[in-house]
Amino acid sequence: MSRYSKVAITLHWLMAAMIIGNLAGGLLHDFVPTAGGQRLFVMNLHKSFGLTILALTLVRIGWRLSHKPPALPGYFTSGERVLAKGVHLAFYAAMLALPLSGWIMADRNARGQSWFGLFEVPKFGVSKAVAETFHEAHEILGWTMLVLIALHIAGIIKHIVLDRDNLLPRMGVGRARRA
Numbered sequence: 001m002s003r004y005s006k007v008a009i010t011l012h013w014l015m016a017a018m019i020i021g022n023l024a025g026g027l028l029h030d031f032v033p034t035a036g037g038q039r040l041f042v043m044n045l046h047k048s049f050g051l052t053i054l055a056l057t058l059v060r061i062g063w064r065l066s067h068k069p070p071a072l073p074g075y076f077t078s079g080e081r082v083l084a085k086g087v088h089l090a091f092y093a094a095m096l097a098l099p100l101s102g103w104i105m106a107d108r109n110a111r112g113q114s115w116f117g118l119f120e121v122p123k124f125g126v127s128k129a130v131a132e133t134f135h136e137a138h139e140i141l142g143w144t145m146l147v148l149i150a151l152h153i154a155g156i157i158k159h160i161v162l163d164r165d166n167l168l169p170r171m172g173v174g175r176a177r178r179a
Helices: 006-031 035-066 078-108 128-162
Strands: 113-115 119-121
Touching: 006 035, 006 128, 035 078, 035 113, 078 128
Parallel strands: none
Antiparallel strands: 113 119
C-alpha cells in the first residue's frame, strides 16, 4: 500500500487541527466575553493562526508539487475520482482564500495586527468598504470550509463503514490490513 510522505501527513494533521480550532474561534468568538480583553485575545490568536495556516498552505502546495502523492486506488469509480480531486482542490483554495480574506478584512480596524505578538503584520491598505466586502467573503468562506470538512469526514466514514477499504493508513491512521 502506498502512503503519503511523513511531511505530507504531518502537514495534513497539523493543519487540520489548526483549521478546526480556528473555525471554532471564528464562529464562537461572539460568545467570548469582551471584559478583560478575552475576546481580543481570542481574535488575536485567530488572526495569528490564520496567517500560520496561510503560510503552511504555501509550504504544503510546494511539497505537493515536488512530491507526487500516492495514486487513488484503482477500484475508485470515475465519480469518486472527480469528487476526491474536486474536494481536494477546493480545500487548497479555501486554505488560501479564507486566511487571505481575513488578513485583508483586518484593514477595517485602526489597530495593527501582530503574529502571536512577535512582529507586526503589514496591512494591505484597502479602504474600509473593501475590507467590509472581504469580511463578508471571510464569513462565507468559513462556512464553505465547514462544508468541505463535512464532505471529507463523510468520505472517510464511507470508506470505513461501507467500503471497508485500506485508505486511512495512507494518511498515517492505523495499520494496513492484508488483502
